[in-house]
Amino acid sequence: MDSRTSASAAPASPLAIFRDHLSRGELAYQYDPASGRPVFHPRVIGPGTGNDDLQWRVSTGKGTIHAVTVISPRGEAPYNVVLVDMDEGFRLMSRVEGLAPEEVRIGLRVRMQVHQPQDGQPPYPVFRPEAA
Incomplete structure (x- = not known):
């Protein structure tokens, strides 16, 4: 063949x-x-x-928040959208979990974790604040 x-x-x-x-x-x-x-x-x-x-x-999974915005849909919980500058030199869009959306700040050090949706969709990277 x-x-x-x-x-x-x-x-x-x-x-x-x-x-x-x-x-x-x-x-x-x-x-x-x-x-x-x-x-x-x-x-x-x-x-x-x-x-x-x-x-x-x-990647080591470590990066720094480059930009953040908080989305507040009417009748729903607010959430953040971030741009993360990874230590290896590339940037990606994601979200930070483990903090209230309004507490996420530019310059915050974060570490990647994989989010596996329960509905069978493919996994994707999200971030958590790096432990101090």
Whole structure:
């Protein structure tokens, strides 16, 4: 059978690899040796370089809140949305748990944990304040 038509011969997508790492409690990201920079969200080619030989690395899961906003939907509990600058040099959007939404501040050190939705949806990273 031709490798283009064989499902078992097809390489895993970057998103599938990312989710596989999350299922093991790891926050994975890619690194582009052509630019010397981290790449996040998972991609097939490096932005700006077109490099298709991106390397997978695992983050320590530590970062700093770059920006935060609190959403207060009418009739629902407020929640936060944050941009986290990871120590490895990439940024991602998520939320901080374990603090009241209005207590989350720019500069707060956080650590990633994997949230596994109960409805069978894929896991995703969330953050908690780093222990002092």
